[in-house]
Amino acid sequence: MSKAILEVKNLTKVYRIGLIRQKEIVAVNNIDFNVKEGEIISLVGESGSGKTTTARMILRLLKPTSGNVLFNGKDIWRDIRNKKELKWYWRNVNGVFQDPYSSFNPTHTIRFVMPRTFNLFDEEIDYDTKINMIKEALKEVGLIPEEILDKRPFELSGGMRQRVLIARIFLIRPKLIIADEPTSMIDATLRLSLLDLFLKLRDEFKTSQIFITHDLGLATYISDRILVMYKGEIVEEGIPEEILNKPSHPYTKKLLESVPKLYSK
């Protein structure tokens, strides 16, 4: 039994809007879960279910209203106090997002952008070594470095851009990856080979992963465990077999019923 590397306890995020007559929106309501070493879990829910808010809190990009996120036993809001500790955290917990357009500055070449990844590293690395490591990582995700390095994001196809982001993750090799809809803009035939890169990270380096998605089919394929989110709460949790065969919450049932299938009804 491997240990939990991430624990989420009573995590809540309330957004307050309005100046005088304030209105509260509970985006995430008192959720609890953990992620074990080498485990892939999925947070499945529709838009507005709170899944991306959860991801941002775990990545320490958004302060929770209450509750804790513990990484290797360390509370990421209480125990991380300076830049150095934050660097350590992002070296260990990092993300891949939906739209690589918004992750890259459009005027910079890949050769210019990628070495910045090393800012997260403590060790001193000279430029040539960095470029060589980047080339290795690009090869690992199925790209040809010579074709990619001097291109700008818009000169690459969507699949290639997303691969570059995954190559960045291969460089960082964090302990936990938060993947927020990383393949939703990608065509089906390209998507599978990208997902296999995530599986490769789990199998070779025991990288834990949280997939944030609205796609129950994707969650079924990739995850060891599925958590269904609805209106800010986790309403159901289980291995894919349990969720598909014996959904217990009405929302999960309705979701399963509405998704078009290939073979069953």
Add this chain to the structure above:
Amino acid sequence: MNSLAIGEIMSILDVKNLKAYYFTKAGIVKAVDGVNISIDRKIIIGIVGESGCGKSTLAKALSFNVEPPLKIVEGDIVIDGIKINDKTVNEIRRKILGIKVALIPQSAMNALVPIVKIRSFIKDVLKEKTGYTTLEIFELAVKRFKELNLPIETLELDMYPFELSGGMRQRVLIAIATLLNPSLLIADEPTSALDVSTQKIVLETLYDIYRRGLVKSMIFISHDIATVRQIADEIIVMYAGKFVEKGSTEEMINEPLHPYSKGLIFSILTPELIVRERVRKAKEVILKGEPPSLINPPPGCRFHPRCPFAMDICRKEEPPMIEVERNRFVSCWLYAKR
């Protein structure tokens, strides 16, 4: 009128060797390059393919939404016995669009002008195509909304598009587009921007229109085979501007023949355990690479650079459309009898 026997329907759509190219600065993009399609009965045909395979361009060409840089360079389009290529833009807009053929374009629901009420939109669309008075047009629309169970009353026609939900907007648009009972409805990704439960309702509305005979046939274009399966009788797979395979929906999903169709169908992830097991086992059908540029498509079969079974002939000669069984077509040298 809407209970025509099968034999009575002449040809609804007849298209031979259709070529529609974009003339751009970078070169000529051969988005639709030699497509044949003929519909002679009540049927829903699904066309599936990935981004950039030419499926939306085909939808535009078939419904005459052809504007520069897109141009039809070859091929006759005959709808309901009328040869369209000879008609002027004006004639097409007034006599063909919405009457013989209607298009629901991709993200149609976002095409409504936000400051124009539904009522004015309906009037604008129908006034020039019919001799009806404004009152008659609204009566027709409200009657149709009722028939399709769209909860829109006369008063609600005064709403602005943003007052309706995404799914509702899409259904209202579909109802308006088919108000004059066109023979052929072309729906291009009509459900792609909606969440799954709304998708289902929109699909139901489309099927309702077909079932009631308000349109004779439908072409349903999508990248999502699992959705197409819910509504189509037949599926055509498109790759790099060409049709590569055609067959009944169940045959296509259970026994795809073309290596591309196999790769495409096997890569669809649905929440079904058999799908997961199959994908895990059948790693070898996962396609490598990306679709070719349509400015310089590869010679021979356009799929050969990605095809695990490519032979010499595939690199040199374009495969013909081979009828392997009755009404089952595949364009692949693996199935050529020689």
